Amino acid sequence: MRTVRIPQYVDELMQVGFWELDEAIFLVLGLIIGTITGWMFTGIIIGTLCSGIFAKYKSGHNRGMLLHAVYWYGLIPFKGLWCDNAFKRLWTN
Numbered sequence: 001m002r003t004v005r006i007p008q009y010v011d012e013l014m015q016v017g018f019w020e021l022d023e024a025i026f027l028v029l030g031l032i033i034g035t036i037t038g039w040m041f042t043g044i045i046i047g048t049l050c051s052g053i054f055a056k057y058k059s060g061h062n063r064g065m066l067l068h069a070v071y072w073y074g075l076i077p078f079k080g081l082w083c084d085n086a087f088k089r090l091w092t093n
Contacts, residue, residue, distance in 0.1 A: 034046070
């Protein structure tokens with residue numbers, strides 16, 4: 001049987017610069033909105049602040065907390081990739 005090397009950080013979120021992927025989303029959104037409105041530098045500053053605030057909020061919660069919150073509040077329906085919708089309840093007699 002062949003030995004398979006498992007990477008040390010296989011369960012970690014992807015890194016984008018200094019930020020994890022879910023934190024970098026706020027930075028990119030700030031950049032996009034700032035570019036559309038013509039206030040790119042302000043958008044970058046606001047995106048950086050939002051990602052920093054989210055990083056502090058995220059530090060006390062489970063990993064992947066943003067994905068769980070997005071699913072729980074029904075913002076993005078995953079259509080049963082992992083489990084049924086949290087709001088769907090089956091009542092049988």
